[in-house]
Amino acid sequence: DQQVKQNSPSLSVQEGRISILNCDYTNSMFDYFLWYKKYPAEGPTFLISISSIKDKNEDGRFTVFLNKSAKHLSLHIVPSQPGDSAVYFCAASARGGSNYKLTFGKGTLLTVNP
Amino acid sequence: SQTIHQWPATLVQPVGSPLSLECTVEGTSNPNLYWYRQAAGRGLQLLFYSVGIGQISSEVPQNLSASRPQDRQFILSSKKLLLSDSGFYLCAWSVTRKSSGNTIYFGEGSWLTVV
Numbered sequence: 001d002q003q004v005k006q007n008s009p010s011l012s013v014q015e016g017r018i019s020i021l022n023c024d025y026t027n028s029m030f031d032y033f034l035w036y037k038k039y040p041a042e043g044p045t046f047l048i049s050i051s052s053i054k055d056k057n058e059d060g061r062f063t064v065f066l067n068k069s070a071k072h073l074s075l076h077i078v079p080s081q082p083g084d085s086a087v088y089f090c091a092a093s094a095r096g097g098s099n100y101k102l103t104f105g106k107g108t109l110l111t112v113n114p
Numbered sequence: 115s116q117t118i119h120q121w122p123a124t125l126v127q128p129v130g131s132p133l134s135l136e137c138t139v140e141g142t143s144n145p146n147l148y149w150y151r152q153a154a155g156r157g158l159q160l161l162f163y164s165v166g167i168g169q170i171s172s173e174v175p176q177n178l179s180a181s182r183p184q185d186r187q188f189i190l191s192s193k194k195l196l197l198s199d200s201g202f203y204l205c206a207w208s209v210t211r212k213s214s215g216n217t218i219y220f221g222e223g224s225w226l227t228v229v
Contacts, residue, residue: 043220
């Protein structure tokens with residue numbers, strides 16, 4: 001049972017354009033969502049997060065949008081840069097006794113072409 | 115600031131040999147500690163987590179075990195490795211905050227190839 005889904009295994013974007021990475025979840029108890037960036041042979045790096053009380057959070061070139069009714073979130077990168085090329089993981093956690101655990105999607109490989 | 119280190123970074127082990135991966139966290143007290151694995155072409159799978167010394171929870175039945183002998187030390191072990199244990203292993207930490215979500219921070223990762 002995959003509770004966090006990233007249905008696009010890969011995405012290719014031109015430098016300077018917008019990258020939109022999507023994530024869907026099924027568990028209505030999830031109330032905290034995160035995006036991580038991962039280069040090959042390195043640990044994931046935390047990028048940005050959003051609480052379920054918000055529908056948007058922005059940090060520089062990165063913006064995360066949350067649509068609770070659709071159980072969908074997205075990460076926007078504007079403008080995209082070649083150094084953004086990496087695998088992006090969506091993750092979610094639920095408040096309560098197990099809120100120290102994150103459930104991850106399988107990741108989306110973003111390639112930003114010069 | 116908090117830092118996390120895990121070692122070794124890379125190892126090649128024969129089938130049936132033992133395994134020990136170590137992880138330490140600095141700059142924080144009583145962290146939650148995690149071992150994740152990323153198998154080829156797959157996402158991040160939680161193997162073990164620990165909310166305190168000696169407290170280990172296993173998420174997936176497997177050939178591996180974990181121990182937390184000290185507050186900021188987490189060890190992943192196996193007595194006899196299988197070929198299917200090959201993968202990229204990640205140690206991670208977090209601090210539980212009741213008022214907000216739980217952000218997990220990862221180490222550099224360890225590549226294990228079982229031959």
